[in-house]
Amino acid sequence: MxxxxxxxxxxxxxxxxxGLETTRLLSEAGVEVVVGCRRGVMPESLIGVTVRSVDVLDREGLNTFFASVGEIDYLVNAATGGDRAVGPFMDMDLDGFQASFAKLWGYTNSVRLGAGYVKDSGAIVLVSGYPARKVKTGYIAISTVGNAVEGFVRAIAAELAPKRINVVSPGLIDTPMFAHQGSEREEFLSNGTSQHLIPRAGKPEEVAKGILFALENEFVTGTTIDVDGGALLS
Ligand SMILES: NC(=O)c1ccc[n+]([C@@H]2O[C@H](COP(=O)([O-])OP(=O)(O)OC[C@H]3O[C@@H](n4cnc5c(N)ncnc54)[C@H](OP(=O)(O)O)[C@@H]3O)[C@@H](O)[C@H]2O)c1
Incomplete structure (x- = not known):
């Protein structure tokens, strides 16, 4: 039940x-969900879901956002935050490398400004990604940021207790984060997962189920849950 x-x-x-699939599963389970994103637009209407415009990098806006929502049971942050630098570190534009940390700052802002609204019985989930622990050529920035997200959650869990906080780490997932279209997209997703134990891109719903597990299971905190098709073992 x-x-x-x-x-x-x-x-x-x-x-x-x-995030959208998480919202959908929560809404189907009878949860009232407030979605926050920069554009403040949902691609479809879902029962019990409202959407508000907020940028996780704008602390004042985030403060106003949480104050207007009030007390909550769950906080999920699955925002990408900004651009990601890809390529060899030694050739990389260091401003681009630094800008990749927008995801970490967005996550830490949301925990700092949002955790006070989470009930003691509640839970927080952030999202890292398999490159945090599976080093891939050209993914230095993504690895470093993912590691930082997982390290932040381990470090903060005791301070937030009895509230729980966990990370879900997805493998390569077929989402709008990747702009590729048509056959180029199929090739990108299949090449990127061909060596994984489950050799296909994941579905956003498969990761969302991992997020719901971390929200619901009252014996899980301070840890990372991998939903990655065996990417780490490939
Ligand atoms: N897809 C993958 O293969 C994969 C793999 C590993 C990890 N991940 C991680 O999983 C998480 C979700 O990724 P996804 O693939 O679902 O991405 P997505 O489809 O691109 O969705 C990103 C969401 O974040 C919102 N967002 C981005 N920047 C924001 C900001 N500064 N403030 C508020 N909202 C913001 C976007 O809405 P607006 O644009 O309207 O703000 C959108 O709702 C990310 O942390 C990503 O790094 C994804």
């Missing part, structure tokens, strides 16, 4: 990809 019915959640980045 799900214990989600009647709960209230904020899903930042809930208008696309993994």
């Amino acid at each position: 799900s214990n989600l019915k009647g709960k209230k959640a904020v899903v930042i980045g809930g208008s696309s990809g993994i």
